[in-house]
Amino acid sequence: MSARLNSVKRGLFLDSVILMQISRTISKLENVEDAAVMMGTPANQEILNNSNLLTDDGKIAKGGDLIIAVRASDEPSAHLALNQATSLIERPVILKEQSSDVLPATxxxxxxxxxxxxxxxxxxxxxxxxxxxxxxxxxxxxxxxxxxxxxxxxxxxxxxxxxxxxxxxxxxxxxxxxxxxxxxxxxxxxxxxxxxxxxxxxxxxxxxxxxxxxxxxxxxxxxxxxxxxxxxxxxxxxxxxxxxxxxxxxxxxxxxxxxxxxxxxxxxxxxxxxxxxxxxxxxxxxxxxxxxxxxxxxxxxxxxxxxxxxxKIQPDTSSAGDLVSTGRAGAKWIRGLYSGGSLSSEAQVILISHGLKVASNSPIVGADLYVEPSAGHVIIDLGDDKYTVGRPHPMIEPAVRDQPLLDAFQDPSVKVILLDLVLGYGSSLDPADHIASLLQQNWNNDPTIIASVTGTEYDPQVFSRQVDILHAAGVYVAPSNADAAEAAVKLLSMQYDS
Amino acid sequence: MLLALFITMSKPYKSKTEVDNIQVSSQRMLKDKLQVINIGLQKFADDLASREVEVVQVDWKPPARGNVRLANLLAMMSDY
Amino acid sequence: MGASSVLARIRSGNENALARMIQGDPILVDVLPAGEAIPELAERIILHAGPPIEWERMCGPMRGAICGIAVFEGWADDLTHAANLAETGEFQFHPNHHFATVGPMTGITTRSQPVLVVENRAFGNRAFCTLNEGLGKVMRFGGNDKSVLERLKWIRDVLGPGLSDALKTYDGIPLKALVARGLTMGDEMHQRNVGSSSLLIRELAPRLARTVRNQSVLGDILAFLSANDQFFLNVAMTMGKSIMDPVRGIDGATIVTAMSRNGTDFGIVVSGLGDQWFTAPVEMPVGLYFPGFTEEDANPDMGDSTIVETIGLGGFAMAAAPAVAGFVGAGSATVAAKSTHAMGQITVTKNPEWTMPSLDYEGVPTGIDIRLVVETGIAPLINTGIAHRNPGVGQVGAGVVRAPMECFEKAVEAFAHSMGLS
Structure with missing residues (x-):
């Protein structure tokens, strides 16, 4: 029987990025099953309730109050997580008070x-x-x-x-x-x-x-x-x-x-x-x-x-690397794990244009609605509300893609994984490095991974640097998202090549 | 600029007055130097400040202590 | 009604309200028996601080003060008798605010007490407030023993008529300029009135010397005034009331015209909403206590003195009075400046005539707007004295307290309703 604990901080507002960072830190603590730190609006309370995180203590919160909610395998772990969340929450407040100016409130x-x-x-x-x-x-x-x-x-x-x-x-x-x-x-x-x-x-x-x-x-x-x-x-x-x-x-x-x-x-x-x-x-x-x-x-x-x-200039595919099917025999599906909504739509456009049947959680006209679990070509938009309630967007927090990636590695029917990396202001500072270290620990070139990087040389993450890291990790990096999807389709007809 | 030339040649043009008569929105946003008031995520203000764009961060809290109905009433009764 | 016409109504209402606030020209003109100044103030009518309240819900100090004043007025033989009369409905209770009057702490006003008379020459209205009794065991903190009543008698028979005679020799004392100077001397006119009390005595002393014939009486009066740093508080309050009364009842105005508390409820009045009170349970002050007392002894917040915050002084002018910042628990001078800046976020303008040297002569934040209070969640900050919770003990400390947000939320709801919004 797991232990659920809620704590309400009256009239405390923190911006959602900070809250999600705290949620993530707490979720990773030992024995913690799930955790969220959210403002107490009715919509958020429903989310907490659906995640089996809300208790009577949390239900008293109003829209302007903050709820810390933890579910852990035992009571001491839940308390520990709650305390840690509290101290993390108090830190930004202290920082604010140190500044000498009064920030405008309106x-x-x-x-x-x-x-x-x-x-x-x-x-x-x-x-x-x-x-x-x-x-x-x-x-x-x-x-x-x-x-x-x-x-x-x-x-x-x-x-x-x-x-x-x-x-x-x-x-x-x-x-x-x-x-x-x-x-x-x-x-x-x-x-x-x-x-x-x-x-x-x-x-x-x-x-x-x-x-x-x-x-x-x-x-x-x-x-x-x-x-x-x-x-x-x-x-x-x-x-x-x-x-x-x-x-x-x-x-x-x-x-x-x-x-x-x-x-x-x-x-x-x-x-x-x-x-x-x-x-x-x-x-x-x-x-x-x-x-x-x-x-x-x-x-x-x-x-x-x-x-x-x-x-009037075609993206250059020559530097993308060698397109080689490294997936095991019998694997036959494309699995797209996207952080960008429109990029996932564009991938669907390409797959459909090749006569492929594709399912997605945000399907375009001609695609099916993805219902877990299902076989076939699947393009997932991880930035969809379903994946982001109470969690950071995958463009901010690349770790959001970790579990879906690991699941795809485990799935013998997946022949190729399609990824997007979106650079620029707002996005995480080194998404390629995050993926590379995940691949190093959990992936031995099976299935094939095809990615594209949306960014420029002047972006904080530097386009060429991100591409190089992915190349070094064994990822085929197409010069555009559409080229990545085309490459994935092309790969379907290729045989396993050890 | 070749592109512009191409358009000029390929497209039946409207007279300048005809174009000017179209109600055009304020050009201020594209013409004036951008000066931002950021209400929400601090990171957006930090990013703008790092590019030396003038930005004022609002220390925003849910208005009316998080009461959405009251907040909307206030919005109807406030100049800004 | 469309949103734009609502906005136009609010805009013009508030412009009008602010103009009236800034135009106000308060002059201290006289000291009169309350019964003479306020003709409606008949026998057995007792005015009190704050929004309306019946005997059953009154706090200890207010009951104590009522019993004391009933004896003082000769309506009761002793304090027990007075309490019986109050319980059986022999007295009529009304808020001071309904009679152009204010009173500090318990704020008890009855017909034979002398009251300060401030005339707002811009609009011709007058406002009234009892004279400050000094520190220690006093009626405004619920004190009611023999010494308290003896002092009230002296105020009634000697001080009141003495001040009246002196004031009548001139055309009154203009208060706006006096307050402006007081602000530069480190006063915020609620917790600290050292500078302005001194300035007032400087004005009064030569006049008193000419009008009070008996040397020893003159000595008593000057000694009483000189020993009382807070003498000007009641003058500032009367001034505040005289400034805010012409701002009442302006269609569309969202400006607060009165904030006040009776020790049980906190109430506000809003210009565009007539004379309706919006109340919520009053909060406990936070502050410093005199030796021997703790917050266990404290009575909840009380008094009409919050009228000074309503006109931009007190907690709103905290930056002008760094000495108060420490005394009332608000901390350093930097914190004092921050408090004033925070109040700037819930007010619509800065008073150009009342400036604070420590803030580069910025004007005090003026015109509390219920919309801004509710939107920002920043409650007005009030500097206050703290009364003992039991009747008859008196003042036990001083501190700061927030106006309850609920009053303002209720007022915004009612205002929206009055504008046809829901």
Missing amino acids: LRAALDDNPNANLALISVPGEFAAAEAWKALRAGLDVMIFSDNVSIEAEAQLKQEARKSNRIVMGPDCGTAILAGVPLAFANEVPAGNIGIIGASGTGIQEVVCLIARAGFGISHAIGVGGRDLSDPVGGLSTLTAIELLDSDPATEHIVLISKPPSERVVKVITKAINRSRKFFTVCFLGSADYVLPNNAVSVKTLKAAAVNVT
């Missing part, structure tokens, strides 16, 4: 500190994000909402207000933007250039800008709009604003638009806007059928194709 007070601010970057828990965005709009700021879990009604209202007041709301769930070279949230360091990006997906933008940068071209701006912008209720309002912004931006000559397939009504709206524009468009609606687009636009099927259409 947007209003922050504007007193810098009245010239022009952008609010919002990454608070989703239920509070809309309120902060309203305030930012009223203060005359443009807004980027990194937070997810904002209702679609609130998103639509915010974007309507932004249109009225000549502002833009990027997001909610906008992971990436690069404005005049400045990377915001999860974004890459790219050279300046004449290509503008509008993206309803974070890693989609990242892959395209990195491919463009590595081909020797540059980016004017990359504007994220949030995954639901092109849905019917939102109506593509931020995409429209972004098109207008880039259309009148003298630095931008070519615009790449990336999204999941929009609703039919919204396609019409966007098509009109493209038709009005004097710039050239490359449109990538990942996983969609063809759309009829105006003369100044070309439709492409993959992120790589979008980059190639703009640069």
